[in-house]
Amino acid sequence: MARPPALLAAAAAALALAAAGCSGPAPADLFLVQRSGTIPGARLTLRISDDGGAYCNGGGRKEITSAQLIEARALRTALDGKKDEDTGLAERHLDLPPGRVTTLSYRVRSEGGTVAFSDTSPHQPAAFYRLAKLTRDIARGPCGLPR
Numbered sequence: 001m002a003r004p005p006a007l008l009a010a011a012a013a014a015l016a017l018a019a020a021g022c023s024g025p026a027p028a029d030l031f032l033v034q035r036s037g038t039i040p041g042a043r044l045t046l047r048i049s050d051d052g053g054a055y056c057n058g059g060g061r062k063e064i065t066s067a068q069l070i071e072a073r074a075l076r077t078a079l080d081g082k083k084d085e086d087t088g089l090a091e092r093h094l095d096l097p098p099g100r101v102t103t104l105s106y107r108v109r110s111e112g113g114t115v116a117f118s119d120t121s122p123h124q125p126a127a128f129y130r131l132a133k134l135t136r137d138i139a140r141g142p143c144g145l146p147r
Helices: 005-023 066-080 126-140
Strands: 029-037 044-049 053-056 061-063 104-110 113-118
Touching: 029 066, 029 126, 044 126, 053 126, 066 104, 066 126, 104 126
Parallel strands: none
Antiparallel strands: 029 044, 029 104, 044 053, 053 061, 104 113
């Protein structure tokens, strides 16, 4: 029994798309957050990729919201700076000492370098507060963690 040419063409196109999807480049990571602390559930390793994926403590991919992805991309710009315009926080390797009583500490690695800070570090740039909030929101949301 002969197959209609349109059906064969559609099957070939679907097979080509599936093969292209499997062999395409992996999405770029925006940054990796390592959080530690003195309270239960503080320890977290969170990797956020540019396709809207979050990987929590070495687990599988979790989908983040569009708003979280937009915020993650903005934070990546704050960390790495804009091309040929300014130096980002990570390129300066900002390592802020903790304040007197610290609950959570963060180490964030991006393409530009690494930054470190605590929830009570004095003189934090606004991006560090936003990074801590995004980390908590993704941990509690898509990752399903208590903190």
